[in-house]
Amino acid sequence: MGLSWRALCPACPHGHPFPENLYIDTRGWTCCRQCWRTEPDPPDPPDPVAIDRAVAGDPPERLSARERAAAVARLDARGLSAEQVAERIRCTPRTVYRIRKRIRQGTTR
Structure with a gap:
């Protein structure tokens, strides 16, 4: 060779x-x-403005995985259902379930 x-x-x-x-x-x-x-290189820290916008229901065009997980955690604290969270951050309910599972297991980035 x-x-x-x-x-x-x-x-x-x-x-x-x-x-x-x-x-x-x-x-x-x-x-x-x-x-x-x-x-x-260390990963970029999550953008707090993007997280705030996602929680308010006006997410930016693209959320990083960390930003999405932080938004799900905040909306979970408010007691929203997976469907409501998914609608706010513009993803599928299945994505919200997966993020919730990672948060419970403590494996979120």
């Missing part, structure tokens, strides 16, 4: 030069040593 396309490139997508930073992991994949060592 020949070299992968990454091994033939002069640098990784972040500009680290190959071959001195070329690393072949246990699966046989070629990686950049510099990129491999860096920590992933």
Whole structure:
């Protein structure tokens, strides 16, 4: 088997030069040593304005998973049904049930 396309490139997508930073992991994949060592970027914090708008019934075009979970938690505290919550944040009732389950299990992001 020949070299992968990454091994033939002069640098990784972040500009680290190959071959001195070329690393072949246990699966046989070629990686950049510099990129491999860096920590992933932390997730963006939820936007409180987007959560407030969703709770008020006027959600933005796109809610992140964290924002949607925070809105469901707030609306649950008000005692709304899954159908009412889904209508407010513009998702399906099944999505609300899944988020509620994750909140109860403590696995929400």
